[in-house]
Amino acid sequence: MIVKIADNIISPLGFTTERNYQAVKAGESSIQLHKRHWGIPEPFMASLFKEGEIDNEFGKLHPACKYTDFEKAIILSIDKALQQTAINPSSDRVQFILSTTKGNIYLLDDKKDGFSKERVLLGVSAQYIADFFHNPNQPIVISNACISGVCAQITAMRCLQSNRCDTAIVVGCDIQSRFIVSGFQSFKALSPDQCKPFDVKRRGLNLGEAAATIIYSKKNRTDVDNNEWSVCRGAIRNDANHISGPSKTGEGSFRALRTIIQEKDIPKIAFINSHGTSTLYNDEMESIAISRAGLQSIPVNSLKGYYGHTMGAAGILESILSMQAVDDKNILATRGYETCGVSHPLILSNENCPTDKQAFIKLLSGFGGCNAALLFKRGELL
Amino acid sequence: MNEAILELKRQIIEVLNLEDISPEDIDENAPLFGGGLGLDSIDALELIVLMEKNYGIKLQDPAEGKAVFKSVAVMANYIEKNRTK
Amino acid sequence: MKMACSINITPNKVVINGKELHYTERGEELLTAIYRSQINDYPKFFKMDSLCRLGFVASELLLNGELDRFKPREDRAIVFFNSSSSLCNDENYQKTIQDKNNYFPSPAIFVYTLPNIVTGEIAIRNKYYGETSFYVLDRLDIESMEQIINDTFQDLTTKSVLGGWLDCKDKDHFEAHLFLIKDEETSNLPNWDKTIINKIIYSKQ
Numbered sequence: 169m170i171v172k173i174a175d176n177i178i179s180p181l182g183f184t185t186e187r188n189y190q191a192v193k194a195g196e197s198s199i200q201l202h203k204r205h206w207g208i209p210e211p212f213m214a215s216l217f218k219e220g221e222i223d224n225e226f227g228k229l230h231p232a233c234k235y236t237d238f239e240k241a242i243i244l245s246i247d248k249a250l251q252q253t254a255i256n257p258s259s260d261r262v263q264f265i266l267s268t269t270k271g272n273i274y275l276l277d278d279k280k281d282g283f284s285k286e287r288v289l290l291g292v293s294a295q296y297i298a299d300f301f302h303n304p305n306q307p308i309v310i311s312n313a314c315i316s317g318v319c320a321q322i323t324a325m326r327c328l329q330s331n332r333c334d335t336a337i338v339v340g341c342d343i344q345s346r347f348i349v350s351g352f353q354s355f356k357a358l359s360p361d362q363c364k365p366f367d368v369k370r371r372g373l374n375l376g377e378a379a380a381t382i383i384y385s386k387k388n389r390t391d392v393d394n395n396e397w398s399v400c401r402g403a404i405r406n407d408a409n410h411i412s413g414p415s416k417t418g419e420g421s422f423r424a425l426r427t428i429i430q431e432k433d434i435p436k437i438a439f440i441n442s443h444g445t446s447t448l449y450n451d452e453m454e455s456i457a458i459s460r461a462g463l464q465s466i467p468v469n470s471l472k473g474y475y476g477h478t479m480g481a482a483g484i485l486e487s488i489l490s491m492q493a494v495d496d497k498n499i500l501a502t503r504g505y506e507t508c509g510v511s512h513p514l515i516l517s518n519e520n521c522p523t524d525k526q527a528f529i530k531l532l533s534g535f536g537g538c539n540a541a542l543l544f545k546r547g548e549l550l
Numbered sequence: 551m552n553e554a555i556l557e558l559k560r561q562i563i564e565v566l567n568l569e570d571i572s573p574e575d576i577d578e579n580a581p582l583f584g585g586g587l588g589l590d591s592i593d594a595l596e597l598i599v600l601m602e603k604n605y606g607i608k609l610q611d612p613a614e615g616k617a618v619f620k621s622v623a624v625m626a627n628y629i630e631k632n633r634t635k
Numbered sequence: 636m637k638m639a640c641s642i643n644i645t646p647n648k649v650v651i652n653g654k655e656l657h658y659t660e661r662g663e664e665l666l667t668a669i670y671r672s673q674i675n676d677y678p679k680f681f682k683m684d685s686l687c688r689l690g691f692v693a694s695e696l697l698l699n700g701e702l703d704r705f706k707p708r709e710d711r712a713i714v715f716f717n718s719s720s721s722l723c724n725d726e727n728y729q730k731t732i733q734d735k736n737n738y739f740p741s742p743a744i745f746v747y748t749l750p751n752i753v754t755g756e757i758a759i760r761n762k763y764y765g766e767t768s769f770y771v772l773d774r775l776d777i778e779s780m781e782q783i784i785n786d787t788f789q790d791l792t793t794k795s796v797l798g799g800w801l802d803c804k805d806k807d808h809f810e811a812h813l814f815l816i817k818d819e820e821t822s823n824l825p826n827w828d829k830t831i832i833n834k835i836i837y838s839k840q
Contacts, residue, residue, distance in 0.1 A: 276729045291718050291773030306779050309771040312751045326786035350732045351745035356612045404766040406758040412746050536755030538767050569681035595742035603739045
């Protein structure tokens with residue numbers, strides 16, 4: 169079985185998993201209005217790190233080093249996760265897997281701090297990160313739009329299953345920039361206010377920054393404790409419909425769900441942690457996919473109201489928080505949700521709800537028509 | 551053909567990369583979307599950019615575009631009335 | 636794993652299953668010439684960025700001879716690798732926001748600032764509902780590519796993979812080395828392994 173050994177979340181809400189979970193449980197959000205930021209004419213709502221926040225924290229770890237904010241956030245997150253373990257990251261049995269959509273893309277905009285143009289290449293940036301930890305293996309970057317964070321975990325599962333490594337360090341991160349914000353604005357995808365996943369008044373998404381890490385290892389079934397988390401089954405499927413618009417039949421998402429879930433699993437699942445970006449079409453599509461898969465009796469939540477859409481980090485950050493929530497016997501509230509605004513009714517709440525179930529599903533969708541679903545469980549059940 | 555309509559057709563062909571289509575192939579009274587041009591939601595967003603860039607018209611709500619982009623003739627008429635450049 | 640067919644496209648050469656197709660066009664024009672001569676029924680081609688155009692024509696040539704070509708299927712994955720990600724088009728998008736006096740971010744260019752869009756374009760064209768994935772490495776590393784593609788078959792729905800290297804540095808500098816790989820133990824097809832991948836990518840046909 170593929171078992172979670174350690175994790176970390178670095179976000180504007182805090183620099184540890186525990187701090188992030190407590191903030192989300194208390195209903196905090198780091199989404200704020202930004203005016204004339206990065207020279208972008210239109211104001212936008214986003215969850216951004218404070219100026220110098222990453223630098224300060226990074227300075228405690230490693231002084232005077234030439235890394236971009238994107239790389240610093242990742243290195244910090246990995247380091248904080250590694251501190252919970254005895255793993256030696258320089259071992260050739262450790263594989264780094266990085267999930268990001270745009271990496272150092274802000275270097276295209278204002279080539280500052282003397283970074284070379286090649287630093288914008290994801291593979292080059294990933295190599296700097298692996299080198300920081302003296303890891304000898306070729307780091308793998310998965311860049312599958314907004315589903316990258318789940319894809320990276322599936323890649324880790326497969327690497328461990330085929331015995332190519334003993335430990336997989338999976339990290340996801342995106343740092344916002346004029347490049348990304350202007351693009352989403354041109355898509356008319358950004359909400360002028362706080363996002364409202366699945367709500368009738370939802371008007372679009374908010375963007376966010378974060379880095380999140382999960383360290384996975386392989387264990388024999390009999391060695392797994394009842395409080396340990398394992399990632400059981402994952403699937404990636406395409407809508408084969410449109411490169412930016414979600415499928416009207418929820419095709420890829422439905423097919424991914426159908427691949428990872430059997431009917432007998434349904435009563436054991438605490439919740440589906442959806443993508444829930446708060447765009448009209450995404451949330452509607454997910455309601456269709458979940459219903460088509462026969463999972464409408466399972467509560468659904470979205471964490472986008474706390475962090476916005478953290479892109480390459482989302483799949484990892486939201487998986488970690490969902491594990492924390494199940495540990496705490498809690499279904500986290502969907503912040504911003506009030507009245508159901510999708511055609512296929514789902515069980516949603518803007519309050520935390522109790523659960524004693526031990527498994528959950530992580531669901532994501534993204535540009536390119538891609539969709540991913542991942543099943544997690546706690547202990548040896550299911 | 552009305553010069554403004556011809557010019558608008560040329561601009562649409564250029565920004566939407568409608569290779570192999572000439573202005574004469576586009577019926578200015580036929581629906582722009584859902585017809586033979588095979589335009590989709592990204593094309594509609596790109597037409598919003600065209601309106602702003604070439605004519606100084608800002609369409610905030612993509613839903614507004616639906617009415618404005620009904621046909622080339624409707625679009626040309628809207629531009630004539632609202633252009634700021 | 637077995638190899639059903641392969642294709643290489645570079646700015647001045649097209650080789651399918653070891654046989655060269657002769658074109659006089661080079662670079663960007665080569666891709667348009669392939670489209671015109673071999674496909675020509677998919678005007679969306681002209682909306683695509685260079686990476687998608689490369690992946691599209693390469694996959695078309697690779698799949699052309701297949702029986703049941705457009706039958707919807709979930710058992711085929713698309714798994715691509717490169718080192719330039721979508722940088723070629725990222726630079727095009729950057730131009731639309733660079734100058735604050737001429738700031739008109741283009742949605743039609745922005746949508747292609749993700750490397751995996753090409754996997755979506757091919758899935759749409761062929762009605763593939765299976766896995767689509769894009770990996771970025773710092774160099775053409777055949778071993779990583781082989782391992783990750785082999786691992787894709789751990790999803791038991793996946794019976795074949797359209798996969799390989801698909802890199803576009805700029806509109807005139809690109810490299811496609813794609814394979815159709817099948818999970819068949821008994822067929823007469825050659826084994827898909829490091830030796831054959833090396834041979835196909837580096838041989839001077």
